[in-house]
Amino acid sequence: MAGALSPNLQGPQDLQLRQDRQLRNSLALLSSHLVVALVALVAIGGATRVMEAGLACPDWPLCYGRFLPGQQMNVQVFLEWFHRLDAFVVGVALLVFVGVGVALRRRLPTWLPWIASLALALVAFQGALGALTVTHLLASPLVTAHLATALVLVSLVSGLYQRLAMAPENMAPEDMAPEVFRKTPAVPRWWQALAALALVLVFSQCLLGGLMASQWAADQCLASGEACQWLLAHRQLALGAAGGVALMAATAPLLPHGLGHLQGLAFGAIGLVAMQIGLGIWTLKLQLAVPAVTVAHQLVAALLVALLSAVLARALGPLQPHPSQELAHG
DSSP, X not given: OTTOOOTTSOTHHHHHHHHHHHXXXXXXXXXXXXXXXXXXXXXXXXXXXXXXXXXXXXXXXXXXXXXXXXXXXXXXXHHHHHHHHHHHHHHHHHHHHHHHHHHTGGGSOTTHHHHHHHHHHHHHHHXXXXXXXXXXXXXXXXXXXXXXXXXXXXXXXXXXXXXXHHOGGGSOGGGGOHHHHHHSOXXXXXXXXXHHHHHHHHXXXXXXXXXXXXXXXXXXXXXHSOSHHHHHHHXXXXXXXXXXXXXXXXXXXXXXXXXXXXXXXXXXXXXXXXXXXXXXXXXHHTTTOOHHHHHHHHHHHHHXXXXXXXXXXXXXXXXXXXXXXXXXXX
16 A cells, blocks of 8 residues: 555654654745745736836835735735745745755755755845845846846745655655566756757746836837837747747657656646736737736746746656665665
């Protein structure tokens, strides 16, 4: 039965393995929640820009000198305030993650504390950029860097979750036998390269879109015909990004048998690309006049980055069990 322990793993060793697996599963669950919170953070940031609420709170980190600006609260102030609150919650969660990872590092994969610490450092850097965007009145390079850091965080934590969920430490002991790993088909290097290329292209497209949005280039182009080169470049790169994801999905059926999960993720990515293209066209047809559609366009972009990062993390292949676990199994 899946999850059952083999007879030779009874007693204290049995209990320790169960506790370790529970710890890793708890951290995997926390990291999955962090992915959701970070994607929401990007979407709320997009809504803040669309609603011109980036300076709704004139000070930082408080808002009108208070944690909760009740008297000044309106839609714009709420968006900026909630955006900061979400970032604060993500930072606290990552601080807990790092604390647990360092304190219990002997019971966790060796890479986990390092990746979690990098994510925490990026959150701190993101907070500093957020403060600078307010004090420098939404300067375009700072707003774009703020978005770039957020997307790097989405990608990193999404990959962290996938690698943690794949870790052999989360498997039942009988599933950690060396022959299980030998039978696991390897993802071809050429397909790993396609997955990485698709992620890079989509990430670049998101950054170009953020740079265009921070300069209100699409609005200027639609209103007066100015700055249209940004919109044209965004469209051209969109074709390349869509082509990269489509190529990855089209070649997914060529993967060795037993990698159906990668095919499912790849097909999910091409579905998000189709949705993203539709939302982009709809946004322009509406002349950027419906904020919900514009924000949905940015939300799907963040979801696509998270999904492609998950594809790449899983494409790198299963982690091998630690020698201590092979010994325990044997």
